[in-house]
Amino acid sequence: MKPFPPAVFPDLVDALLRAAFDTGAEADLVRELRADRDIATEVTFQEHGELLGYAALSWMRSPDGWLCLAPLAVAPGAQGRGIGSKVLQLTLKWAAERDLMIVVLGDPAYYEPRGFSQARAAELRAPYPNEHLMLAGRGSEAPKARLVYPLALEPR
Template sequence: MTPAFPGFTRPMQPGEEDAVRDLLDAAFGGNDESRLVDALRTSGDMAGEMVLPMGERVIGYYALSPFRAPKGWLCLAPVAVAPDLQGNGHGRRMIGQLAEWARLTGQYVVVLGQEEFYEKAGFRKDRAARLTSPYPLEHTLLAGPGEDAPAQALRYPKPFDGL
């Protein structure tokens, strides 16, 4: 019997790659994000992959990869929740835990995405105001220590080139 609620976010385990690929393809309606994840894994640019299980099913996922610059900062992408379970707070809980981890550990994490969702999960758009990026700053948010708006130039991992 499948539980009615997901478990806790945990590191992806070997053998879950196909489940993650299927989740990403379903959530985004194509394979661009699953190809990005494959490229991050192949290039060695994957810092971590987390899943949200519900019984035997993977219903949530996010990947962290190290920026080329600034050193030590992490890029959050992609993030997905199974389409049939979106809107139930699973993604906000999953990403909220990540934002709190970033604050407590002193780790800067940057995401490019829907401001309303990520701000509810603990990321802040105003803290990203002084970043420079090859991607639109109006969709860039930051989580991590402090309250400042660091002035940094973001250089994404190579697999992001050309996206």
């Protein structure tokens, strides 16, 4: 059985995700990941009692022991202050302490300077376009693996 953390301020996270994104899809995604018990950890950034940043790390179905990062969000009024980078660094630290790999789909211009690598993800087979796929974690090799996401993150 996978370890399952308690939901981190579920109503506040829901409100943050709905404010940070155009639709409620990310809030619904987190709710589904929680219900499926696929979340490994949730990282938050708070300032003066206000939730300003959030990230979810969920267990991949394959390879075993790998994580995926989705979503990463910052409150609209707090964007541009480095909060997303701080949340991202906390997620990377959490995974590194446990010797876990993380995959992310996103903008390479944002994620590569913060510890992710497109080159390391070059040999991964994913159900998503590889030009946005990046990898972070132990080593420097480009592992060969087929990625199987949590059900909530699989293409529909």
